[in-house]
Amino acid sequence: MAATTLKGQPLDRPVLDSMLRRRMFYTPSFEIYGGVAGLYDYGPPGCALLANVTDIWRKHFVLEEDMLEVDCTALTPAEVLKTSGHVDKFADWMCKDPKNGEILRADHFVEEVLEARLKGDKEARGVKIEEKEEDPKKKKRKVKATTAVKLDDAVVKEYEEVLAKIDNYNGEELGQLIKKYELKNPNTGVEPSPPVAFNLMFQTSIGPSSNAPGYLRPETAQGQFLNFAKLLEFNQHQMPFASASIGKSFRNEISPRAGLLRVREFLMAEIEHYVDPEGGKKHARFDEVKDVELVLLNRHTQLAGQTHVEKVSIGKAVADGTVDNETLGYFLARIQLFLEKIGVDQSKLRFRQHMANEMAHYAADCWDAELLTSYGWVECVGCADRSAYDLTVHAKKTGAPLVVRQRLEKPISVEEWQIELDKKKFGPHFKKDGKTVEAAIEALPQEKREVLAKELESTGKIIIDVEGVGNGKVEVSKDLIVIERRTRVENTREFTPNVIEPSFGLGRILYALIEHNYWTRGSEGGDEARGVLSFPPPVAPTKVLLVPLSSHESFKPLLKHMSNKLRTLGVSSRVDDSSASIGKRYSRNDELGTPLGITIDFQSVKDSTYTLRDRDSTKQVRADEDKILAAIKSLVEGTKVWADIEKELPAFEGQDAEVPIR
Amino acid sequence: MAATTLKGQPLDRPVLDSMLRRRMFYTPSFEIYGGVAGLYDYGPPGCALLANVTDIWRKHFVLEEDMLEVDCTALTPAEVLKTSGHVDKFADWMCKDPKNGEILRADHFVEEVLEARLKGDKEARGVKIEEKEEDPKKKKRKVKATTAVKLDDAVVKEYEEVLAKIDNYNGEELGQLIKKYELKNPNTGVEPSPPVAFNLMFQTSIGPSSNAPGYLRPETAQGQFLNFAKLLEFNQHQMPFASASIGKSFRNEISPRAGLLRVREFLMAEIEHYVDPEGGKKHARFDEVKDVELVLLNRHTQLAGQTHVEKVSIGKAVADGTVDNETLGYFLARIQLFLEKIGVDQSKLRFRQHMANEMAHYAADCWDAELLTSYGWVECVGCADRSAYDLTVHAKKTGAPLVVRQRLEKPISVEEWQIELDKKKFGPHFKKDGKTVEAAIEALPQEKREVLAKELESTGKIIIDVEGVGNGKVEVSKDLIVIERRTRVENTREFTPNVIEPSFGLGRILYALIEHNYWTRGSEGGDEARGVLSFPPPVAPTKVLLVPLSSHESFKPLLKHMSNKLRTLGVSSRVDDSSASIGKRYSRNDELGTPLGITIDFQSVKDSTYTLRDRDSTKQVRADEDKILAAIKSLVEGTKVWADIEKELPAFEGQDAEVPIR
Structure with missing residues (x-):
């Protein structure tokens, strides 16, 4: 599927890229030092765009639902990420070319070579080659052209099967594939070294001694989990609740490409919504979103090799089990509403369910x-039900009680095997080992207690395993211990909440948003070279451009006056008093996505009337200051659209006509 | 000087600390794993407070002056920080105790032991020991108590001289002091190892190969400098202009203490204002601030051992040379206005000039x-004139033209020695060395050219040094070269701008802001244990608390209604519908700094009137919904104060009286 602009034109990415660089939306970091792959700086418009998207995110999620926002450190001690599993598992497989030292991501390498062979086979068979959708997460490396070599039908089938499962191979298996198919680096003709795991976290050392290893966090989630008990307390022990965090995360990608889509330092916004695992994970506000319709590409559809599905209401999807529960469904709908609010093209949005083997085992x-861009479908928000995994592993490791305790309305009775020790005799009998033995006894599970109760009754003693005491076997006689079936009344219930985690890659969303709002005037009979970014006004980096007709002194007080007025209204504006023609100045701001322009001319000096220009239609109206300011405010707040303003205020045909409209 | 609360009470820091932790303003990171010194997470109120301070900063500086905000990466290749001088010089001296492995910051250690000896001397002499102002940057280490030993008068004098100069010693000198005075670690009685330099940057490796060392940035400045040329272009080559950046920076402190004041990861806001070095660094808007009065503690006053100075207008301070130039003065005044706006106590603010030896050599x-806190005077904002240093070193290293080119209104004539080569003969003569020789010739400075012109005239040839060609000496005969004094007309002027850099430590400002706004109800005859944070409403984490009288069902729709109304007004609110008494709920929110409270009672259900409570006076008024909302909006926007509201709306004496007011 070829990428298109907002107006359905074919999207010419190099042209867009060059415009984004020229207008400094973002730029390779350290470029005067040769740059570093996967690191980008945001220039003024990119920075403002990102700030506006983040601000809307905060209002849409955090403020709307009273989430508890926290700001945790990026520096993280190794122990925390060992517990979470990142130290052992957050890795990709990499190979090295022994000849030129090139480092290759193993799965991408296997894929690249097999696909090249299949392409060569098609050429040899004279089959027309379809342009495949690009996957931004994979290969963009320049490699030598393929050669047309026909393969056996069986080989073609085998390659295709390997490619279908490419995400599922481990390092050893990838190494076997490289050997088996004699895969050579196309750039050198040499077989790369066997794959080794490369951890994707940036490592460092915290403090002056070298024995405190740390990492830069690969996600904000862990910091939120570690604060769970304090946040629950802050929330006055009310459930459910959510924490949220906006901050930078870091991943040391092996070979980052595809611009903002795969970078080593990026802004994330993550929510950890804690929910009671019992009662079906209902959500109190689910009714508010149940009619929102989503494109849901579920597992079965994917397995059937299909990608097209009709929209379905989230209410129905939860009811029929497509989406696991109400809380997860609530957030999917809320994510869609957020993306719609910031200006994502809804026809280029879908929700794709993870395949069983893609998910973490606990999910x-x-x-x-996923948002459709010229790089293909790009994962921009993940929304996972992480079960109780994270809180459980951190609690187990640290002993911290990361649980919710709730008073039961009706106390419940529990029948269980209880153990009672005769403390007066027990201590003196075991002396220094007393505490160890006692702890071992208290840790005995119910099944074991039942067995031991019988043993005690029949033999008058029990023998239990206690590590570190004597030979590891300890005898306890019946004068020291009683094991009995008793009834206990529970007044509180204790549980580890489950976590629903919507996780946003704001940089990726920003890039997709740019593509979705980009078009050129050529689509309306104008100049093909004139790019426009039609961001919705609340998202646009700057809302109003102030343009004096010329550098005449009499315009200066009006410029200052209007700047101040707009600032008081909370509307960001910029002045362009350069000597370029008005048309050129507006054109520059079309590329910056500025939705509105005010022209100050000699008439303005006389009667305080101004023209207001709409970026998308290039049409203008003229009115007095108050009416112009009121129009701007309503447009920026989204209470009116340009068509409303055109009805209310008289049109203006400027002396400095821009482009012929049709 | 003892620290005081907003109401002049003695400030009890442990009580405040415990309140801040209880209310989760901030909390040690990774606490359930034992914590990591110098790393803190912001909880919900701290996070909101920081976001509000940052938002006001952005409006006060970036939007007010059309600064170009950028967002650069924290990951930085080593080469960049080598050029900037950080790899070689951004270090502290550290010693290690060979007995217990304790790591000591060398200057703090010398200071600590000498001060302990002086204290012991005073005790031995029976002199009353004054409580010295604490310096938050130094010692807070628990060490064994001092012993009373009398010193010779000469020794006392020597120690005092060393302490006065403690910031000026290098590692070797600190090592000599340790030897000379036989300084032992009080915790072990052992002399520590000689000081070694410890670089304060966190090191890591970027990418999969290990030969790309990088650091986490210790400041945001370098990323801004590297984008200078692009930003100048973005600003359509207009000078002066400023870039700005808000982001995390990282410093691997040797032994961080003093809470938020010395941490390893912190939020900075930095401005790089580029100014023409010629013409006295005037500022176009200086007149707007010239009457702002500041406490300026200049070098001479400090050298004279004084700390008290009268306020002086910045206009006068620049005119009499106390402050170097208008641009620097403009920013000092703007910094003070910002601090005032967010609620810093102006009587606890001073500007201290760096001593000559404190400044970087290029400044x-x-x-x-500096803000006065219970830790003493704390540096919260630095404002330096960095001259052309940064742009110059990066330009020199990379060859990038980090300069401004301006068309001269009147062209100027420059007489100079020009060199002309006969290209047709020159290339064939030197063959492969042609380009190298040519470059060497073109690089010849004016003085050298003059000498060579004479040599050429008298001998018919010149001999120049060209590294890498032959034996390093190259002969050029007069048929290949002409050296002549000629006149060149310059139409453009090229210069490297100077940088004025206001640099804000937002975490430190936040902590000082908390201390400056803290007090307890005891000061007004109430409960000493009831803390209040009287943040100005625009800064307060949450603006309004919504309190239903009880959990009665009839209050719920009103709560939801008022929440929505406030959200539409852009006013953040929280509901506390817990079962605690109204007084307790308000008390909790006094500690959170929530300035306003709305009580919803049975009267509200009947007639839509509500009571509005003022945090600072605990007084209440009652009116209908629209009036209450209008009052809230004006208070939050800062257009009215509580006294105005009390005049406009009828007072309300609640059934749930809180504290006896006087």
């Missing part, structure tokens, strides 16, 4: 919001 | 805005 369900 | 002048 109950996971959906990605 | 022309530097002032710190």
Whole structure:
């Protein structure tokens, strides 16, 4: 599927890229030093765009639902990420070319070579080659052209099967594939070294001694989990609740490409919504979103090799089990509403369910919001039900009680095997080992207690395993211990909450947003070279451009006056008093995505009337200051659209006509 | 000087600390794993407070002056920080105790032991020991108590001289002091190892190969400098202009203490204002601030051992040369206005000029805005004139033209020695060395050219040094070269701008802001244990608390209604519908700094009237919904104060009286 602009034109990415660089939306970091792959700086418009998207995110999620926002450190001690599993598992497989030292991501390498062979086979068979959708996460490396070599039918089938499962191979298996198919680096003709795991976290050392290894966090989530108990307390022990965090995360990609889509330092916004695992994970506000319709590409559809599905209401999807539970469904709908609010093209949005083998083993369900760009479908938001995994592993490691305790309305009775020790005799009998033995006894599970109760009754003693005491076997006689079936009344219930985690890659969303709002005037009979970014006004980096007709002194007080007025209204504006023609100045701001322009001319000096220009239609109206300011405010706040303003205020045909409209 | 609360009470820091932790303003990171010194997470109120301070900063500086905001990466290749001088010089001296492995910051250690000896001397002499102002940057280490030993008068004098100069010693000198005075670690009685330099940057490796060392940035400045040429272009080549950046920076402190004041990861806001070095660094808007009065503690006053100075207008301070130039003065005044706006106590603010030896060698002048806290005077904002240093070193290293080119209104004539080569003969003569020789010739400075012109005239040839060609000496005969004194007309002027850099430590400002706004109800005859944070409403984490009288069902729709109304007004609110008494709920929110409270009672259900409570006076008024909302909006926007509201709306004496007011 070829990428298109907002107006359906074919999207010419190099042209867009060059415009984004020229207007400094973002730029390779350290470029005067030769740059570093995967690192980008945001220039003024990119920075403002990102700030506006983040601000809307905060209002849409954090403020709307009273989430508890926290700001945790990026520096993280190794122990925390060992517990979470990142130290052992957050890795990709990499190979090295022994000849030129090139480092290759193993799965991408296998894929690249097999695909090249299949392409060569098609050429040899004279089959027309379809342009495949690009996957931004994979290969963009320049390699030598393929050669047309026909393969056996069986080989073609085998290659295709390997490619279908490429995400599922481990390092050893990838190494076997390289050997088996004699895969050579096309750039050198040499077989790369066997794959080794490369951890994707940036390592460092915290403090002056070298024995405190740390990492830069690869996600904000862990910091939120570690604060769970304090946040629950802050929330006055009320459930459910959510924490949220906006901050930078870091991943040391092996070979980052594809611009903002795969970078080593990026802004994330993550929510950890804690929910009671019992009662079906209902959500109190689910009714508010149940009619929102989503494109849901579920597992079965994917397995059937299909990608097209009709929209379905989230209410129905939860009811029929497509989406696991109400809370997960609530957030999928809320994610879609957020993306719609910032100006994402809804026809280029889908939710894709993770395949069973894609998900972490603890996850109950996971959906990605994917946005269609010229790089193909790009995962921009993940929404996973992480079950109780994270809180459980950190609690187990640290002993911290990361649980919720709730008073039961009706106390419940529990029948269980209870153990009672005769403390007066027990201590003196075991002396220094007393505490160790006692701890071992108290840790005995119910099944074991039942067995031991019988043993005690029949033999008058029990023998239990206690590590570190004597030979590891300890005898306890019946004068020291009683094991009995008793009834205990519970007044509180204790549980580890499950976590639903919507996780946003704001840089990726920003890039997709740019593509979705880009078009050129050529689509309306104008100049093909004139790019426009039609961001919705609340998202646009700058809302108003102030343009004096010329550098005449009499315009200066009006410029200052209007700047101040707009600032008081909370509307960001910029002045362009350069000597370029008005048309050129507006054209520059079309590329910056500025939705509105005010022209100050000699008439303005006389009667305080101004023209207001709409970026998308290039049409203008003229009115007095108050009416112009009121129009701007309503447009920026989204209470009116340009068509409303055109009806209310008289049109203006400027002396400095821009482009012929049709 | 003892620290005081907003109401002049003695400030009890442990009580405040415990309140801040209880209310989760901030909390040690990774606490359930034992914590990591110098790393803190912001909880919900701290996070909101920081976001509000940052937002006001952005409006006050970036939007007010059309600064170009950028967002650069924290990951930085080593080469960049080598050029900037950080790899070689951004270090502290550290010693190690060979007995217990304790790591000591060398200057702090010398200071600590000498001060302990002086204290022991005073005790032995029976002199009353004054409580010295604490310096938050130094010692807070628990060490064994001092012993009372009398010293010779000469020794006392020597120690005092060393302490006065403690910031000026290098590692070797600190090592000599340790030897000379036989300084032992009080915790072990052992002399520590000689000081070694410890670089304060966190090191890592970027990418999969290990030969790309990088650091986490210790400041945001370098990323801004590297984008200078692009930003100048973005600003359509207009000077002066400023870039700005808000982001995390990282410093691997040897032994961080003093809470938020010395941490390893912190939020900075930095401005790089580029100014033409010629013409006295005037500022176009200086007149707007010239009457702002500041406490300026200049070098001479400090050398004279004084700390008290009268306020002086910045206009006068620049005119009499106390502050180097208008641009620097403009920013000092703007910094003070910002601090005032967010609620810093103006009586606890001073600007301290750096001593000559404190400044970087390239700096022309530097002032710190210091805020008085219970840790003493704390540097919270630095404002330095960095001259052309940064742009110059990066340009020299990379060859990038980090300069401004301006068309001269009147062209100027320059007489100079020009060199002309006969290209047709020159290339064939030198063959492969042609380009190298040519480059060497073109690089010849004017003085050298003059000498060579005479040599050429008298001998018919010149001999120049060309590294890498032959034996390094190259002969050029007069048929290949002409050297002549000629006149060149210059139409453009090229210069490297100077940089004025206001640099804000937002975490430190936040902590000082908390201390400056803290007090307890005891000061007004109430409960000493009831803390209040009287943040100005625009800064307060949450603006309004919504309190239903009880959990009665009839209050719920009103709560939801008022929440929505406030959200539409852009006013953040929280509901506390817990079962605690109204007084307790308000008390909790006094500690959170929430300035306003709305009580919803049975009267509200009947007639839509509500009571509005003022945090600072605990007084209440009652009116209908619209009036209450209008009052809230004006208070939050700062257009009215509580006294105005009390005049406009009828007072309300609640059934749930809180504290006896006087």
